[in-house]
Amino acid sequence: MTGAAPTLLDMVPGDVAALVVTPPGRGERYAALLHRGTCRTAPLADVVAMAASLEREAAPRWVWWSAEDAAAPLVDARIPLARAWDVAEAHRLLHGGWSAAPGECWAAAHGIPVEDVPSPPTDDLFEFAGREDAPADPDSPVDVRGHLRGDHEEWRTDPAHLEAWGRAALETAHLQHDRATATGPRVAGTVHSESAAAVLCLELRRDGLPLDRSRTEELVAASAGPRPETEADERQTRRARDERVLRHVPGRESTDLRNPAQVREMLLAVGVDVPNTRKWVLEPYRTVHPVVDALLDWRRDERIATTYGYRWLDAHVGPDDRLRGRWTACDGAGGRMTAENGLHNLPAALRPGVAAHEGHVLVRADLGQIEPRVLAVVSGDVAFAAATRADDLYAPVAQRLGVDRPVAKVAVLAAMYGQRSGAAGEALAGLERAYPVAMALLDRAYDAGRRGEPLRTWGGRLIPTGRFLTSSPAGADPALDAARGRFARNAIIQGAAAELFKAWAATVRATTRDLGAEVVLCLHDELLVHAPMEHAAEVAVQVDQALEDSARRWAPGAPVRFVADTSVIARWSDAKD
């Protein structure tokens, strides 16, 4: 396979197909497929079959209000979707934030006030018909003020209305495309990539993360005790866990360890006076009094018992030993992916439980030093870009600054993320001299954030800083302004890194599918691909190739090198290489 497979990242204009569906839970579902001037409306299962053959024959760019809405039935039918324009993801990119209901997308695309989007009717439709913003034409999706009708959820349950609903999606997508190309050279490409990520999110939910169930249960048992048979059993285990802490504080056995105020009081009674009971505050006191050590161990075990215990296993791990949760293609800030049910915050202690199934391997790859490399791209700092030629970027930076590597690393991270004080101070001055272009970009972002001005990431995502911590406007509170500044400085780096990551993940998805591989985890700079053992080496090659291809598309001509550490393993916890 050498790049012949179509990917969602190709900028192929022209052949567009829209898919709209009636909402679930209201009797038989219908769908409409609009392609090359024709519209076919039919029961959902029939349209899914049509979509499958259209994908096979033409691989059009699918337009939908959102992947969750329309692509889910296609993903469930295992149709390998290649290209999409996701109206909701385009809206989030172009206008910022996370909210992207059809009415908002339509209004923003048409340049009419989003505040005036009609709310859905609360109870009876009779009352809605009397509202002054009610549509004049019962068959039109648009009301008298040019907004999408507020009752569209109800209105589009009528299959006769699906064609108009699909045309509204197409109209929105075309307006978004115009706005994207007017906004910047990379924005439409980012929409393609983000739309692919949204489809990937549905596949991640469908496929799940493969676990070794018995190994995972062993790891849970090590912290939470054996699986309780009854509720009394569970209470007993819990009491025993509490007792291992409370035995160190005779006379205070009634302390509720789950209540921070009581814990603080208990600690004060044994001479440990702390402002709060957070882990990093208590850590130095581990050796001062045995109750602190016992408490911190208790917290670790309690976390696994409550959040990642038997209830979690039973609720989210299917009979096929796959951990499933919902995924979103972007959060509300910089645009990272998010996941539910612990997929993004599984404690490292449970990672040995994540394992390839029979006949398969995990191809694990993580991007090395992604954020400073991204800074080199988005700032266009030629000197800093030169440092990315090294596998370890901090080595040439240290050499240029005349400091030790750890100092250089702390200085670069401090420059990107905040604190301009402390040990890194002197090296920071060196950074300003050696890489003034990169440092100036970070300073500009910080200043724009402090003033409450919006920014855009490299790929074009709008970062609104004015609405950040909405309580007061910029200029009213210096502490809040500084927080906005730090947020902005971080968002342009984290957000751009998220864009490159998603382009990479979407490319891997497209180029390894025919090898029987599935992307099963996306973790900000790390990918896990579940692949048949016999294709392990080829998948690993494709993962590395995908990084080169997506980086070149994301930053054409940039003299910046990105590196992935790729390995074929049985368990997530296995050593690299």
Add this chain to the structure above:
DNA sequence: CGGTGAACGTA
């Protein structure tokens, strides 16, 4: 019952 903050897991 819903919202908030503490706490902590991940990057």
Add this chain to the structure above:
DNA sequence: CGTACGTTCACCGA
């Protein structure tokens, strides 16, 4: 060495 997210718990006020 800052930012982001999701989950659980206790508490608060309705």
